[in-house]
Amino acid sequence: MNFRRLGQSDLQIAPIMLGGNVFGWNVDxxxxxxxxxxxxxxGFNAIDTANSYSRWVPGHKGGESETxxxxxxxxxxxxxxxxxxxxxxxxxxxxxxLKRADILREAEASLRRLQTDRIDLYQTxxxxxxxxxxxxxxxxxxxxxxxxxxxxGASNITPARLKDSLVASQRLxxxxxxSLQPLYNLYDRKTFETDYAPICQQENxxxxxxxxxxxxxxxxxxxSTADAAKSAVRxxxxxxxxxxxxxxxxxxxxxxxxxxxATPAQVSLAWLMARPSVTAPIVSATSLxxxxxxxxxxxxxxxxxxxxxxxxxST
Numbered sequence: 298m299n300f301r302r303l304g305q306s307d308l309q310i311a312p313i314m315l316g317g318n319v320f321g322w323n324v325d326x327x328x329x330x331x332x333x334x335x336x337x338x339x340g341f342n343a344i345d346t347a348n349s350y351s352r353w354v355p356g357h358k359g360g361e362s363e364t365x366x367x368x369x370x371x372x373x374x375x376x377x378x379x380x381x382x383x384x385x386x387x388x389x390x391x392x393x394x395l396k397r398a399d400i401l402r403e404a405e406a407s408l409r410r411l412q413t414d415r416i417d418l419y420q421t422x423x424x425x426x427x428x429x430x431x432x433x434x435x436x437x438x439x440x441x442x443x444x445x446x447x448x449x450g451a452s453n454i455t456p457a458r459l460k461d462s463l464v465a466s467q468r469l470x471x472x473x474x475x476s477l478q479p480l481y482n483l484y485d486r487k488t489f490e491t492d493y494a495p496i497c498q499q500e501n502x503x504x505x506x507x508x509x510x511x512x513x514x515x516x517x518x519x520x521s522t523a524d525a526a527k528s529a530v531r532x533x534x535x536x537x538x539x540x541x542x543x544x545x546x547x548x549x550x551x552x553x554x555x556x557x558x559a560t561p562a563q564v565s566l567a568w569l570m571a572r573p574s575v576t577a578p579i580v581s582a583t584s585l586x587x588x589x590x591x592x593x594x595x596x597x598x599x600x601x602x603x604x605x606x607x608x609x610x611s612t
Contacts, residue, residue: 298340299595301576303503304475306448308417310343310380312570312595314505316581317346321361322354324583329365332588334373339592343380345478345505345579347422348407349387359389360410367412376413382505383407384422384452395425400436404445416440420450420478430462431469438471450476452507456492463500476503478579482511483546483565483611484538494574509578510565514538517547517561542611549610553603559593566594568607 300309315336320329333344350362363383370376385403386395407416419437440446451459451474459474466473477497481489485508497504510516512534519525525535550561557564569578582588599607 300342301503303418303448303505303576304450305501306418306475306503308380308448308475310505310577311341312577313341313566313591314343314345314382314577314579315341316507316579317344317362317366318350319362319581319583320346320350320365321357322351326365326368328584330369330372331585332582333366333369334375335585335588336592337373337375337378341592342378343382343505343577345382347384347387347420348389348403348410349384349422352387352389359387360406363407363410367410371412380417381411381413381415382418382420382450383411383416384420386422386425393423393425395421395428395433395436397432397436397439399425400433401439404440408445415445415447417447418450418476419446419448420452420476421454421474422452424451424454424458426458430458430465434462434466434469434471434473438469441472448472448475450474450478450503450505452478456496459493459496474502476505476576478505478507480508481506481569481575482509482578483515483550483568483607484511484543486611497574503576504574505576506569506578509569509580510562511535511538514543515546515550515561515565517550520544520547545610546607549606553599553606556603557597557599559597560590562590563594563597564599564603564607566591567597567599568604570595571599571604 298311303310346362349359351357352359437449463473479489479493514535519535550564553564554561566578569575580591
């Protein structure tokens with residue numbers, strides 16, 4: 298396995314990160330256990346979740362994903378083989394916030410649910426622009442100092458606040474954001490490539506992408522409004538990709554996939570893994586079959602011609 302260093306941290310992760318957002322939502326605990334076991338046994342190691350997963354489901358209060366992962370960690374005994382990434386900042390009944398009290402409270406709750414003594418990567422899920430970055434970063438530094446967190450990252454944060462946070466960390470001499478988790482895939486390119494990639498490359502910040510398959514659109518499963526309508530979970534989000542550009546991207550994916558006897562999903566992930574700023578795409582799986590397809594992506598080596606064709610189609 299070709300492990301990659303996450304930013305300037307001491308975390309080494311495989312080139313695909315498993316998304317835990319589906320655990321406790323449309324994946325039950327038994328299926329989640331089998332997916333987690335297969336993922337780790339195949340040589341991969343990084344799992345992403347958040348304290349708020351899956352608070353959006355009626356009757357859920359958040360923490361369902363972390364709880365399942367924690368139960369699996371206890372049962373499997375594989376804690377030392379896993380890099381656990383979770384997040385803070387979403388509303389868990391107290392409102393969104395990244396004040397010191399918010400971070401310390403939610404870190405303890407995540408540690409209890411995960412049944413572990415440390416969070417390998419603790420991420421700002423949604424920025425709190427009412428709180429100075431110095432307060433947020435100092436709270437993270439407290440957790441790092443006592444060994445409860447190893448490294449920190451950010452997700453939904455503006456370029457300006459990301460820069461301000463990096464400056465604050467340097468000025469205070471405390472840990473900085475070592476990773477960014479942005480929306481980035483073959484379709485959703487412009488914002489990341491224009492506003493964030495230059496910062497990440499200049500500052501050597503690791504990038505772990507979410508919606509890496511554009512809500513399933515880049516698997517090739519959804520090619521019409523009728524296809525999208527068949528999925529209650531993904532259908533609404535997929536509709537936005539069903540335009541001329543989206544269909545052009547699918548056509549290019551089909552051509553590259555045919556040359557490599559691969560699937561569009563594998564090609565899409567291989568394209569992301571080849572981007573100079575990307576450490577690993579985050580991808581969710583709801584079945585072992587789906588996971589098996591995803592885990593073949595790192596073996597796919599795209600040619601310069603393949604990448605150029607995909608770049609042109611998605612420009």
